[in-house]
Amino acid sequence: MTQNISPPTSALDLAAEFLDRRTPVDRLRGLLHRYPVISPAVVLVLAVIVFGSINPRFFAPANLSLVLxxxxxxxxVAVAQTLIILTAGIDLSVGAAMILASMVAAQTAADAGLPAPLALVVGLVVALAAGxxxxxxVTRLKLPPFIATLGTFNAFLALSLLYSGGQTVRRTDMPDLMTWTATAIPVGDVRLTVGAIIMLxxxxxxxxxxxxxAWGRHVYAVGDDAEAARLAGISTSRVLMSVYVAAGAVLAIAAWIQIGRSGAASPNAGADLNLxxxxxxxxxxxxLFGGRGVIWGSLLGAIIVxxxxxxxxxxxxDGLYQTLAIGILVIVAVSVDQWIRKVRK
Structure with a gap:
């Protein structure tokens, strides 16, 4: 008597069956896990619609230019912070390092009379050294990034004040190239500054x-599971070191943009940039646990703020309520991240 034997279930069939059993909430969570940029994009669109309906002036080209x-x-600065957070670290010194680089570059050009290109290079060297x-x-002394950068935050800030004597270097004391990033370029009705274009x-x-x-894949791998990355042959210490140095290079660019935007280099500028x-x-x-995220999401996050x-x-x-709203946004964003991380794999 012939017996019908069903063929073995393939991996694709098993996956399809598993997907069919997921609830809509599970599917949404899985989608957000695969495409983390969706959440901030939705928040930005909703925010633009709401604020545009409250006050039509929000859509004025001059106002949109101001926001950017x-x-x-x-x-x-968020680019530098993203690189570090992707490795499951955090940098509390980014603002102070940027200020130090801007003060050294500006004073080198204003007081020492160094040409602007060389002064910017000096600022770059300072930012690279900070990184x-x-x-x-983090890699040699094995300090937690939070503690290490909390210490360097105070050190870099103190060095900025000592180097500058607490004095501001104004636009009139610097070559034009130092503030070139403030130059506005018309793009239709919107005017983009050179600094905004450099950021993009x-x-x-x-x-x-x-x-x-490969470097980018190693950054994600180290942030997702440093031990697994090490066992796979990735030099985790080298990757982490390169990330902090790369962050320093980005902060040098931020320093240049900051000088142009404020029209001066001040040791008191950018105090809130860390947070x-x-x-x-x-x-x-x-x-915040590393290994997941898209760099464009940080741009959306900065624009949302x-x-x-x-x-x-x-x-x-009132300004106090503005700060309260941003705080609530952060709490919601972290809560959503925690929820997404529970996705069934």
Whole structure:
């Protein structure tokens, strides 16, 4: 008697069966896990619609230009912060390192009379050194990134004040190239500053590096599971060191943009950049636990913060409530990240 034997179930059939059993909530969570940029994109669209309906002036080209100009410094610093958070670290010294680089570059040009290109190179060297110090503390002394960068935050800030004597270097004391990033370029009805264009170009470059190079894959691997990455043959210490140095290079660019935007180099500028950059990265969907996130999400996060501040201002909301709204946004973003991380694999 012939017995019908059903063929073995293939892996694709098993996967299809598993997907069919998932609830809509599980599917949504899985989608957000695969594409973390969706969440901030939705928040940004909703914010633009709401604030535009509250005050039509929000859509004025001059106002949109202002928002992007305000975002240019925080957005650039957020690139450096994203690289570090992707490795499951955090950098509390980004603002102080940027200030130190800007003060050294500006005073070298103003007081020492060094040509602007060389002064900017000196600022770059200072920022690279700051990143290297953080990297050494994390990779050689094995200090937790939070503690290491909390210490260097105070050190870099003190060095900025000591080097500058607490004095501001003004636009009139510096060559034009130092403030060139403030130059506005008309794009239709919107006027983009050179600093904003540099920021956008930086995002495009870092997105390519993270998505298309072995170094980028190693950054994600170290952040996802450092021990597994080490067993796979990746030099985790070397990757971490390179990430902190790369972050320093980005901060040098941010310093240049900051000088142009404020028209001066001040040791008191950018005091909130440490927390603002973390806010942008978290709202942008990059996980604080490392290994998950998209660089473009940080840009969206920085724009969301800028849109909320600008929209609430146009709506006549007090500045304290603006800060409260940003704080709530951060809490919601981290809560969503925790929820997404529970996705069934």
């Amino acid at each position: 100009d305000q975002v240019s410094v925080v957005g650039t 290297a110090i953080n990297g050494l503390l 170009a930086l995002y495009a470059g870092v997105a390519f590096i993270l998505g298309r190079t 603002d950059s973390i806010t942008a990265v978290v709202i942008g969907g990059t996980s 800028g849109v909320f501040r600008n929209g609430l201002f146009l709506a006549g909301v």
